[in-house]
Amino acid sequence: MMEVSPGAESSRPDHVALRGVTKRYGGVTALEDVDFSCALGSIHAVLGENGAGKSTLIKIMSGVVQPSAGEMFLDGAPVSFPNPHAANDAGVVCIFQELSLLPDLSVADNISIGDPPRRFGMIDARAQRRRAESLLARIGCEDVNPLLNVRDLPLSRRQMVEIAKALAKDPTVLILDEATSALTAADVDRVFEILRLLRDDGISILTISHRMHEIEAVADRCSVFRNGRHIDTFDQGARSADEIVQMMIGREIAAQFPEKQQTPHPDTVLEIDHLSWEDRLKSVTLSAGEGEIIGLGGLDGQGQKELLLALFGVLKGVSGAVRIGGSAVALTSPRNAKSAGVRMALIPEDRKTEGLMLPMSITDNLVISSLDALSNGLFVDRKALETAVDDGVARMQIKVGSVDDPVSTLSGGNQQKVVIAKWLLTDPKVILLNDPTRGIDVGTKQEIYKLLRALAADGAAILFYSTDYEELIGCCDRVAVMYDGAIVTVLAGDAITETNIVASALNIEAQDAAKTVAGGPEATP
Amino acid sequence: MNTATGSSDLRIRIRQNAGLLTAIAVFLVFYIFYNANHPRGFSNAVLIQNSNEVFTLAMVAMAQTVPVLLGGLDLSVGAIMTLVNTLASHVMNGSPLQMLGGALLCLATGALCGFFNGCVVVFGRIQPIIATLATGAIFIGIALFLRPSPGGDVDGDLSWAATNDLLEVAATYGFAEGGEAAWFQPIAWIPVPLLILIAMGALVWLPYARSVTGRTVYAIGSGEGAAYMSGLNIERAKISAFTMGGFFAGVGGLYLALQTSSGNADIPQAGAYTLNSIAAVVIGGTSLLGGAGGAIGSIFGALVLRTISFNFRIFEFDPLLQPLFEGVVLLTAVSLGALRVLRVRNTLELFR
Numbered sequence: 001m002m003e004v005s006p007g008a009e010s011s012r013p014d015h016v017a018l019r020g021v022t023k024r025y026g027g028v029t030a031l032e033d034v035d036f037s038c039a040l041g042s043i044h045a046v047l048g049e050n051g052a053g054k055s056t057l058i059k060i061m062s063g064v065v066q067p068s069a070g071e072m073f074l075d076g077a078p079v080s081f082p083n084p085h086a087a088n089d090a091g092v093v094c095i096f097q098e099l100s101l102l103p104d105l106s107v108a109d110n111i112s113i114g115d116p117p118r119r120f121g122m123i124d125a126r127a128q129r130r131r132a133e134s135l136l137a138r139i140g141c142e143d144v145n146p147l148l149n150v151r152d153l154p155l156s157r158r159q160m161v162e163i164a165k166a167l168a169k170d171p172t173v174l175i176l177d178e179a180t181s182a183l184t185a186a187d188v189d190r191v192f193e194i195l196r197l198l199r200d201d202g203i204s205i206l207t208i209s210h211r212m213h214e215i216e217a218v219a220d221r222c223s224v225f226r227n228g229r230h231i232d233t234f235d236q237g238a239r240s241a242d243e244i245v246q247m248m249i250g251r252e253i254a255a256q257f258p259e260k261q262q263t264p265h266p267d268t269v270l271e272i273d274h275l276s277w278e279d280r281l282k283s284v285t286l287s288a289g290e291g292e293i294i295g296l297g298g299l300d301g302q303g304q305k306e307l308l309l310a311l312f313g314v315l316k317g318v319s320g321a322v323r324i325g326g327s328a329v330a331l332t333s334p335r336n337a338k339s340a341g342v343r344m345a346l347i348p349e350d351r352k353t354e355g356l357m358l359p360m361s362i363t364d365n366l367v368i369s370s371l372d373a374l375s376n377g378l379f380v381d382r383k384a385l386e387t388a389v390d391d392g393v394a395r396m397q398i399k400v401g402s403v404d405d406p407v408s409t410l411s412g413g414n415q416q417k418v419v420i421a422k423w424l425l426t427d428p429k430v431i432l433l434n435d436p437t438r439g440i441d442v443g444t445k446q447e448i449y450k451l452l453r454a455l456a457a458d459g460a461a462i463l464f465y466s467t468d469y470e471e472l473i474g475c476c477d478r479v480a481v482m483y484d485g486a487i488v489t490v491l492a493g494d495a496i497t498e499t500n501i502v503a504s505a506l507n508i509e510a511q512d513a514a515k516t517v518a519g520g521p522e523a524t525p
Numbered sequence: 526m527n528t529a530t531g532s533s534d535l536r537i538r539i540r541q542n543a544g545l546l547t548a549i550a551v552f553l554v555f556y557i558f559y560n561a562n563h564p565r566g567f568s569n570a571v572l573i574q575n576s577n578e579v580f581t582l583a584m585v586a587m588a589q590t591v592p593v594l595l596g597g598l599d600l601s602v603g604a605i606m607t608l609v610n611t612l613a614s615h616v617m618n619g620s621p622l623q624m625l626g627g628a629l630l631c632l633a634t635g636a637l638c639g640f641f642n643g644c645v646v647v648f649g650r651i652q653p654i655i656a657t658l659a660t661g662a663i664f665i666g667i668a669l670f671l672r673p674s675p676g677g678d679v680d681g682d683l684s685w686a687a688t689n690d691l692l693e694v695a696a697t698y699g700f701a702e703g704g705e706a707a708w709f710q711p712i713a714w715i716p717v718p719l720l721i722l723i724a725m726g727a728l729v730w731l732p733y734a735r736s737v738t739g740r741t742v743y744a745i746g747s748g749e750g751a752a753y754m755s756g757l758n759i760e761r762a763k764i765s766a767f768t769m770g771g772f773f774a775g776v777g778g779l780y781l782a783l784q785t786s787s788g789n790a791d792i793p794q795a796g797a798y799t800l801n802s803i804a805a806v807v808i809g810g811t812s813l814l815g816g817a818g819g820a821i822g823s824i825f826g827a828l829v830l831r832t833i834s835f836n837f838r839i840f841e842f843d844p845l846l847q848p849l850f851e852g853v854v855l856l857t858a859v860s861l862g863a864l865r866v867l868r869v870r871n872t873l874e875l876f877r
């Protein structure tokens with residue numbers, strides 16, 4: 001079943017190899033009879049939908065779980081890792097999708113957490129700091145003070161610290177699980193530059209990403225997984241993007257993005273009038289018509305998230321005005337934002353902490369925002385509740401065993417569907433989405449795009465922040481690009497191109513931006 | 526926005542230790558106020574007396590800190606202190622060698638109780654708060670068995686020396702020319718309990734906090750999953766944290782026996798020490814969620830609590846009002862830590 005294409009890369013010796021590896025969780029088979037190898041000193045991308053077995057693959061390779069059957073080889077010798085520590089000692093280091101940093105400890109503490117420099121049995125704070133400084137410098141993050149608590153860093157910087165932490169373990173095999181999903185475009189370029197340097201040092205790199213263009217930019221070899229099976233391994237460039245998507249989902253997809261609506265949007269639903277907050281939002285003015293999807297673009301941390309949070313009533317001390325359907329609304333709390341006169345919904349950035357109550361059931365999570373509407377006086381109306389739950393599950397096509405299972409048992413994509421379904425039950429007029437497709441498989445992403453278009457067709461106004469340019473281009477009627485807390489450009493129609501978005505995001509002219517995209521930020525004179 | 530990444534080292538350190546610095550400031554204000562109003566304020570006699578009154582609570586607060594850093598609570602610290610107290614009332618007499626053995630036995634017992642707690646939590650996979658509620662009852666039971674009614678026999682010389690300044694230690698045991706030697710004078714005024722307290726902080730706590738195991742304790746409180754995924758030894762760190770707590774509580778119990786020359790399996794007293802230790806930990810700037818803070822802060826937390834009652838003592842209020850007053854001041858002190866809430870502009874941060 002494994003088909004290896006001829007090419008320069010495939011002649012390299014195997015660094016890590018799996019033979020006949022199977023992993024079962026109870027009755028579920030996550031990986032089935034997988035033969036897979038990663039060549040020495042190459043960058044190897046692993047592709048597949050959520051549930052394809054990629055996560056299980058890297059968990060086995062990094063010692064988090066043990067295979068039910070099969071063997072693993074490192075440099076030709078059989079190995080088994082009972083725990084992550086053993087894998088690290090053997091030089092296999094993984095950067096997981098879920099950040100492994102300790103928020104209350106400093107950057108320096110975190111980087112050296114596995115094996116801190118010691119003097120007289122105690123941790124040598126100075127040596128630890130020097131080590132952190134040199135590792136941060138190696139990945140171009142000299143601006144991060146190693147004394148800071150990780151809690152006080154923005155998400156993209158935390159991811160860079162995570163990479164520095166992995167390098168501190170001196171890996172020979174580096175595994176990245178969605179390591180770029182939280183990064184800004186400039187940081188992604190920097191990470192790729194580092195990955196190439198590491199590869200040239202003889203480190204083998206295994207990377208998982210959902211962003212196709214990133215894989216094209218950096219990978220030497222690609223492997224596709226589907227339903228726990230290894231489908232194919234080939235040299236980067238040997239298969240077209242369409243072919244790869246075909247292999248991943250195993251079915252024809254008509255179009256990546258649903259058709260945009262060509263009609264103008266005359267009835268303004270949401271009007272944002274000179275909204276400012278602290279120094280993070282600077283006089284933001286924007287309006288959204290009925291049935292319109294407006295994308296929020298730009299580099300990470302330019303105020304897009306704050307704009308959504310301000311609208312949802314999470315931020316205090318916001319100045320300016322917001323009108324919905326022509327009447328002014330007060331931005332006081334999320335509870336107020338979802339009330340009858342406002343009817344706003346926010347799909348939050350982090351579904352695990354802000355979107356879901358993980359130990360509670362799917363039912364409880366689905367109705368948690370609409371309990372007021374579902375109760376008569378004192379008690380919740382069981383019938384109405386069951387109808388609402390069935391409705392939500394059907395509408396979002398959530399794949400559930402039982403709606404009474406904890407929501408944590410669902411896959412990432414299905415969890416995100418629960419978050420969205422929960423808000424749809426409140427029948428929102430204005431829908432705010434904070435990077436809703438991060439870390440989600442292609443199939444679910446497309447379902448979300450279709451849903452957004454359908455909601456817009458029903459008359460909702462949608463504000464859609466995404467770190468993925470392709471989504472902004474494919475999904476949005478207009479794209480407002482933010483820079484340093486202000487909207488610098490609003491692109492519409494054919495003007496929504498990657499070049500224009502990047503140019504506005506960097507707050508430079510389009511011609512310079514083209515260079516930047518091609519050669520990384522260093523290429524800009 | 527990256528303003529946070531550009532701050533100076535000093536500002537970062539101040540921000541990270543805001544709780545500790547506040548506790549120190551509050552203590553200094555209260556204590557100076559107390560001395561200024563005391564007829565014999567700023568004298569060594571007052572300092573010795575205060576050191577004695579604060580020592581046991583400070584130790585129990587240090588004991589509580591370590592499990593709290595893990596993100597748990599130890600409801601048995603008062604019981605361990607009581608158990609060691611009753612044990613000490615049996616063994617702290619006889620020849621110097623016997624007393625040395627007795628003291629080591631007391632400290633080992635405290636550590637063993639903590640080790641037992643740690644094992645129950647780690648291997649029984651039981652939440653610390655309920656595990657220590659049960660083990661605390663066991664420890665009190667043993668204490669009652671050891672000392673059914675208050676009493677006991679504690680060496681008088683040692684008791685006198687341990688609760689006074691170094692001058693009296695030298696006079697009692699006849700070194701440094703009975704305390705009259707010229708070289709001895711600069712340190713002769715130091716109260717013994719203060720010295721032990723500083724030693725516990727500097728020679729036991731700080732090395733522990735800076736060891737890999739101590740770092741792991743902070744890491745577990747900050748995010749246990751991430752700590753595990755970082756390849757840290759979670760089980761060893763948890764057991765060590767409770768053992769450390771037992772040890773500190775044992776030091777407190779031993780000292781209490783020397784101070785009172787007796788042992789007493791006093792159940793309400795054990796409970797009061799446990800609750801006050803939690804208050805001291807919080808006032809000292811340690812997060813009840815774990816991961817941030819430290820035992821030095823808890824020492825100052827205990828100092829703040831005790832200084833409140835010192836102040837109460839010198840003003841002629843009805844002593845029956847003291848618990849009420851202490852509660853109000855405690856609430857106020859803890860509310861100070863919550864003041865940042867008023868400055869938070871992103872209400873989502875309140876829930877992190």
